[in-house]
Amino acid sequence: MEMKRRLLFFHLFFLLVKLQTSSSTSCSSSCSFDSEPAYQQQEKDRVLELPGLSVNVSFEHYSGFVTVNEESGRNLFYWFLEAVEDPSSKPLVIWLEGGPGCSSVGSEAERIGPFSINPDGKTLYLNPYSWNQGFSYSSNPSEYLTNGDKRTADDSLVFLLKWFERFPQYKGRDFYITGESYAGHYIPQLAQAIVRYQSSTGQKPINLKGYMVGNALTDDFNDQLGRSEFLWATGLISDQTYKLRNTFCSHASFVHSPENCSKISDVITLELGNIDIYSIYTPTCTSNVSDSDIPPKRRYVGNINEEYDPCTLQYSGIYFNLPEVQKALHVNPAKWEFCRPAIYTSWKDSATSVLDIYQELIASGLRIWMFSGDTDGVIPVTSTRYDIDALRLPLASPWRAWYDDGQVGGWTEQYVGLNFVAIRGAGHRVPATKPKLALVLFKSFLSGNPMPSLLP
Amino acid sequence: MEMKRRLLFFHLFFLLVKLQTSSSTSCSSSCSFDSEPAYQQQEKDRVLELPGLSVNVSFEHYSGFVTVNEESGRNLFYWFLEAVEDPSSKPLVIWLEGGPGCSSVGSEAERIGPFSINPDGKTLYLNPYSWNQGFSYSSNPSEYLTNGDKRTADDSLVFLLKWFERFPQYKGRDFYITGESYAGHYIPQLAQAIVRYQSSTGQKPINLKGYMVGNALTDDFNDQLGRSEFLWATGLISDQTYKLRNTFCSHASFVHSPENCSKISDVITLELGNIDIYSIYTPTCTSNVSDSDIPPKRRYVGNINEEYDPCTLQYSGIYFNLPEVQKALHVNPAKWEFCRPAIYTSWKDSATSVLDIYQELIASGLRIWMFSGDTDGVIPVTSTRYDIDALRLPLASPWRAWYDDGQVGGWTEQYVGLNFVAIRGAGHRVPATKPKLALVLFKSFLSGNPMPSLLP
Numbered sequence: 001m002e003m004k005r006r007l008l009f010f011h012l013f014f015l016l017v018k019l020q021t022s023s024s025t026s027c028s029s030s031c032s033f034d035s036e037p038a039y040q041q042q043e044k045d046r047v048l049e050l051p052g053l054s055v056n057v058s059f060e061h062y063s064g065f066v067t068v069n070e071e072s073g074r075n076l077f078y079w080f081l082e083a084v085e086d087p088s089s090k091p092l093v094i095w096l097e098g099g100p101g102c103s104s105v106g107s108e109a110e111r112i113g114p115f116s117i118n119p120d121g122k123t124l125y126l127n128p129y130s131w132n133q134g135f136s137y138s139s140n141p142s143e144y145l146t147n148g149d150k151r152t153a154d155d156s157l158v159f160l161l162k163w164f165e166r167f168p169q170y171k172g173r174d175f176y177i178t179g180e181s182y183a184g185h186y187i188p189q190l191a192q193a194i195v196r197y198q199s200s201t202g203q204k205p206i207n208l209k210g211y212m213v214g215n216a217l218t219d220d221f222n223d224q225l226g227r228s229e230f231l232w233a234t235g236l237i238s239d240q241t242y243k244l245r246n247t248f249c250s251h252a253s254f255v256h257s258p259e260n261c262s263k264i265s266d267v268i269t270l271e272l273g274n275i276d277i278y279s280i281y282t283p284t285c286t287s288n289v290s291d292s293d294i295p296p297k298r299r300y301v302g303n304i305n306e307e308y309d310p311c312t313l314q315y316s317g318i319y320f321n322l323p324e325v326q327k328a329l330h331v332n333p334a335k336w337e338f339c340r341p342a343i344y345t346s347w348k349d350s351a352t353s354v355l356d357i358y359q360e361l362i363a364s365g366l367r368i369w370m371f372s373g374d375t376d377g378v379i380p381v382t383s384t385r386y387d388i389d390a391l392r393l394p395l396a397s398p399w400r401a402w403y404d405d406g407q408v409g410g411w412t413e414q415y416v417g418l419n420f421v422a423i424r425g426a427g428h429r430v431p432a433t434k435p436k437l438a439l440v441l442f443k444s445f446l447s448g449n450p451m452p453s454l455l456p
Numbered sequence: 457m458e459m460k461r462r463l464l465f466f467h468l469f470f471l472l473v474k475l476q477t478s479s480s481t482s483c484s485s486s487c488s489f490d491s492e493p494a495y496q497q498q499e500k501d502r503v504l505e506l507p508g509l510s511v512n513v514s515f516e517h518y519s520g521f522v523t524v525n526e527e528s529g530r531n532l533f534y535w536f537l538e539a540v541e542d543p544s545s546k547p548l549v550i551w552l553e554g555g556p557g558c559s560s561v562g563s564e565a566e567r568i569g570p571f572s573i574n575p576d577g578k579t580l581y582l583n584p585y586s587w588n589q590g591f592s593y594s595s596n597p598s599e600y601l602t603n604g605d606k607r608t609a610d611d612s613l614v615f616l617l618k619w620f621e622r623f624p625q626y627k628g629r630d631f632y633i634t635g636e637s638y639a640g641h642y643i644p645q646l647a648q649a650i651v652r653y654q655s656s657t658g659q660k661p662i663n664l665k666g667y668m669v670g671n672a673l674t675d676d677f678n679d680q681l682g683r684s685e686f687l688w689a690t691g692l693i694s695d696q697t698y699k700l701r702n703t704f705c706s707h708a709s710f711v712h713s714p715e716n717c718s719k720i721s722d723v724i725t726l727e728l729g730n731i732d733i734y735s736i737y738t739p740t741c742t743s744n745v746s747d748s749d750i751p752p753k754r755r756y757v758g759n760i761n762e763e764y765d766p767c768t769l770q771y772s773g774i775y776f777n778l779p780e781v782q783k784a785l786h787v788n789p790a791k792w793e794f795c796r797p798a799i800y801t802s803w804k805d806s807a808t809s810v811l812d813i814y815q816e817l818i819a820s821g822l823r824i825w826m827f828s829g830d831t832d833g834v835i836p837v838t839s840t841r842y843d844i845d846a847l848r849l850p851l852a853s854p855w856r857a858w859y860d861d862g863q864v865g866g867w868t869e870q871y872v873g874l875n876f877v878a879i880r881g882a883g884h885r886v887p888a889t890k891p892k893l894a895l896v897l898f899k900s901f902l903s904g905n906p907m908p909s910l911l912p
Contacts, residue, residue, distance in 0.1 A: 233689035235830040235837040235867060235878045238855035239845060273857020274910065275864045281737065281831070281881040283863045374691040375737070381691040389695060399694035401729020407739045408731045411691060422691045425737040454730065 041166045044330070045080075050115065051324040052123040057114065059084045063329045066162045068155040076159045079108060079329065080167075091174035091209070091446060093131070096190075098181025098217070100147065100255065100350075101343025103336065110312055111435035119287075119311065121318025129435035131442050148348030153189040157197060164205045172204070176367075176446065177211040181379065181428060182255075184216025185350065188357040195364055210367025212445045215379045215428045217254055218370075218387040219353040224249050226383030234280060236377060237271045255350040276310060277377040279427025285311035308433050313338050355390055362393070362417035369419045369445050373426030373433060374410065381422055388420055402440075402451030409437045412451045421451055497622045500786070501536075506571065507780040508579040513570065515540045519785045522618045524611040532615045535564060535785065536623070547630035547665070547902060549587070552646075554637025554673070556603065556711065556806075557799025559792065566768055567891035575743075575767065577774025585891035587898050604804030609645040613653060620661045628660070632823075632902065633667040637835065637884060638711075640672025641806065644813040651820055666823025668901050671835045671884045673710055674826075674843040675809040680705050682839030690736060692833060693727045711806040732766060733833040735883025741767035764889050769794050811846055818849070818873035825875045825901050829882030829889060830866065837878055844876055858907030865893045868907045877907055 045064035060082045065075040083090040095112055097103060108115065114130035117123075164171050177187050191211050198204045217223055228249065232242040241264065249261040257265065276284050319325055320336040362368060370388065372381040393415035401408045402421070410422040421441055426434035430441070444451050501520035515538045521531040539546040551568055553559060564571065570586035573579075620627050633643050647667050654660045673679055684705065688698040697720065705717040713721065732740050775781055776792040818824060826844065828837040849871035857864045858877070866878040877897055882890035886897070900907050 229685075229689055232841075233685055233838050235828070235841070238869060239841065241855070271855050271857070271867075273859070273864045273867070275857070275880075286862050372691070382689050385688075385691070385695065399697070399727045401727070401731070403729070406742050408729045411727075411729070413694060424731075 038166050038168050045166075047328060047330075050124065050328055051322060052118075052319070053115065054123070055126065057084075057126075059087070059114075063331075065330075066159050066166070068158040068162070074155060076155060077331070078159070078163065079113075081114065088169075091176060092170055093176045093178055093446070095131075096177065096179030096183040096186050098179065098183045098186075099339055099344055100152075100182050100347045101341065102181075102339040110316075110429055110432035111438070112431045117312065117315040117319045119309075119315055121315045122322065124319075127435065129431070129439045131431070131439065147343060147346075149185050149189055149351050150349050152186055153193045156186065156190045157193045160194070160206055172207050174209045175207050176209055178213070178442075178445075180214040180216065180430065182217050184213045184218050184379070185354055187211050187213050187216070188354045188361060189351070191361055191366065192357050195361065195366075208366065210369070210445075211361075212369040212371065214371045214430050215373055215376045216370060216384065217379055218358075218384070219355050219390060220253050221251065221353070222386035222390055223254060223379055223383040224252060226380055226386045227378070230380035230382040231268065231377060233382075234377070236275075236280065237268055241267050241271055253350060253352065255344070255347050272377075276427070278429060279308075279310075279373075279433050280375050280377045281425070282308055282375075282427065282433065283310055285314060287311050287314070312432065355387065358391060358418070362391075367445075367448060368417065369421060371421040371423060371430065371441055373428060373430040374422045375425055375433075376428035378428050384420070388415065388418065391415075391418065393418055397450070400453075403454040404437055404440050404452065406454070409440060409451070414450065419450075494622050494624050501622075503784060503786075506580065506784055507778060508574075508775070509571065510579070511582065513540075513582075515543070515570075519787075521786075522615050522622070524614040524618070530611060532611060533787070534615070534619065535569075537570065544625075547632060548626055549632045549634055549902070551587075552633065552635030552639040552642050554635065554639045554642075555795055555800055556608075556638050556803045557797065558637075558795040566772075566885055566888035567894070568887045573768065573771040573775045575765075575771055577771045578778065580775075583891065585887070585895045587887070587895065603799060603802075605641050605645055605807050606805050608642055609649045612642065612646045613649045616650070616662055628663050630665045631663050632665055634669070634898075634901075636670040636672065636886065638673050640669045640674050640835070641810055643667050643669050643672070644810045644817060645807070647817055647822065648813050651817065651822075664822065666825070666901075667817075668825040668827065670827045670886050671829055671832045672826060672840070673835055674814075674840070675811050675846060676709050677707065677809070678842035678846055679710060679835055679839040680708060682836055682842045683834070686836035686838045687724065687833060689838075690833070692731075692736065693724055697723050697727055709806060709808065711800070711803050728833075732883070734885060735764075735766075735829075735889050736831050736833045737881070738764055738831075738883065738889065739766055741770060743767050743770070768888065811843065814847060814874070818847075823901075823904060824873065825877060827877040827879060827886065827897055829884060829886040830878045831881055831889075832884035834884050840876070844871070844874065847871075847874065849874055853906070856909075859910040860893055860896050860908065862910070865896060865907070870906065875906075 041064075042062065045062040047061045047063055061080060063077070063079040065077050067073075067075045111127055111129055112131050114127055115124045116127040118125060177191055179187050188211065191208060194206050194208050198206065198208075225246075228242060228245045231237045231245070232239070237245070245261075245264045245268070248264050249257070252258050252261040274284055276282060316338065317336070323333060326333055326336075358368070370384055372379075372384045374381040395413070396416050397414035399411060399413045402410055402412050408424055410424040410426075412419065412421045414420070421444075423430050423434055423437050423441065426437060431438040440452065497520075498518065501518040503517045503519055517535065517537040519533070519535040521533050523529075523531045567583055567585055568587050570583055571580045572583040574581060633647055635643050644667065647664060650662050650664050654662065654664075681702075684698060684701045687693045687701070688695070693701070701717075701720045701724070704720050705713070708714050708717040730740055732738060772794065773792070779789060782789055782792075814824070826840055828835075828840045830837040851869070852872050853870035855867060855869045858866055858868050864880055866880040866882075868875065868877045870876070877900075879886050879890055879893050879897065882893060887894040896908065
């Protein structure tokens, strides 16, 4: 019963780890064999038990690989969690992590998924703010180094089409794409690929209704401008460095930074000191988290029921590398990392801007939300504000605060075709830093309602 | 012994409530009678016991009035707390609250003084982050409405000269002036008055060594510019309102705002919603604090040992209005308020800028520090940065992070003649919102050492 209450608001949801590849010969039992009937493939992907979980959960979940390119042997991993209540009617939501080169599995344990990891790195507890929600390896590492925006969108589309073949009962279900950071590129690009593909084929297995991006890389110029301004206005860098960054980084790519801008970034790193630039007011993880049974000192921030532990990624680094966990998730033994720097540094094409895609998709009538954790110093709220301003959309409902539990949760402004939501005191990874507020956001987005007002 | 440890770092310190007046006929036993020997006056001011304090403290404290103008009957209240360790050698520090029209008594209970008030408004606990550190009433309320910068500086100088006559053992002791907000006017103006008075008389009863101001109103133009930018960059107001504020408020006085700027302020109030603009990421006080024994729900922010309770001013509102507390502090029955709006609205002369005083006092060799709680939306860190930039001082030591307990406590940049310190995550009232970091700042200032670095 307690389980029921806690899981009441779960929605159907799934994740995939982007960018990660695997030659088909390395797949474990869950590789896609298109000749098998769908239900047999589903059944192979069902997760029967998760190591370290001491309670029974009342929803089914599945994980495995979908081959998106037979020739190159590229397989994408997914983890799919059904909604607890009425899974036959709940919409489908996918969460994409950014990077480029980061794993959406990390997000599962970062307060989006139902399973959170204890400091021992071995046991789990249930996340009361779960949205109801990757892992990857490659036996063909060179594939890592030839990725880019275009191939990611193409592979993701193939993944979705094949996934719906494996789970045909979800064809036609309302479908939403969500994610953060560099997924600000993936998400509109994937949405565009879906819309264009289905328009050209006349078939509509994917009932795409909308997307939502957070602290999303959107337009290099606006995002650089906003970042410089935020770093200065919040008192993180010197006047001199602010001026130099404006001079040398204003026209720089976020992913492929020219040398003179990179030099400024080195100065910024020195000036910032040892802070978490992804969440400028929270402590950094100072624990030496190791594979031991002794829980490290935890440093919490925020209200008691909205705790943020800056060491959670370290716990994930232990848990998702446990052989029994990898086996339970149908993955052959592999080294899991939240982000792979080699993927980032070797990223091929990176769009200068995806604002043109916004214009196209707004016109198509999709529900589009942009949110921003307002204490992120990487793609700050100022960047998103400049992005939206550049779209020149008519205002639908003016700037106002939104509320949760009697306190201001952030601010919102509705435009014709786009809704902006700031989350007060949240960092780059909004669900990780403000899980309760993130759930309010997610529920509002799915319902299509404005963010809550203060009750009179 | 426990007391000793907790009080080890206390320094000699005192407070006065500015702006508050009292006709001499209304003084209780502690009024200044210049004909009495000094020790008799001291003895009358000694606080024998403080209601609600259940432990003995090992330092002496004194409170009472000093008449600064016999004719108008203006008396200034002070509360003076000796240092626990070696009071005969410790420097003297005064803390001034801003407003105009706010009481420094409120600051005592806001984590500067040793006595913090429990939610019942009746009992006290010892503040581990005390710096070892007013109350007022007037039987002549019209005096409230004729105050301004000039009279405040004059009255404060008279107060200090008379106070040193009452406590002659402190003549010549190293003396520092500290405070926040509108005290950004009082403090350099008082320092200038002291320097000029002693230079003209050739006497030096007040051994002024320096001053330190926090989130200090300094220069209307720079402070307005910085405020608009901060409100926009932290995502608190709309693009439209940002543009309007820049248009109508850039050349406005902070205290005497012209009507078109006031109208923008009304729009800003609506857009902000119910946040504490003095501390933009902390909750507001939602408790109905009343004079009852039931402790209200407390909302804490920050680490366990650095708790911030947004309702502390309400507790002070109960405690300092208890008749037994007023009696113990040698005050005739009076209604105490943290701030009096009538004083603010009727404030006479308010300097457009005190930057010229900075130039004069920097040249005189005083130790001058400007600090800023970097999550204040009233006189934000951006305002102080523009103020300092306008001084065009040579750089002495470049921008860097400073540390407390292994975490970044903020940032600092040293100029020739002035030291800037930002306090990470602190609001307008730095000691109230980040008491542990405020104490690190205070100790560094008094010692004249740079803010602590991360140990290698």
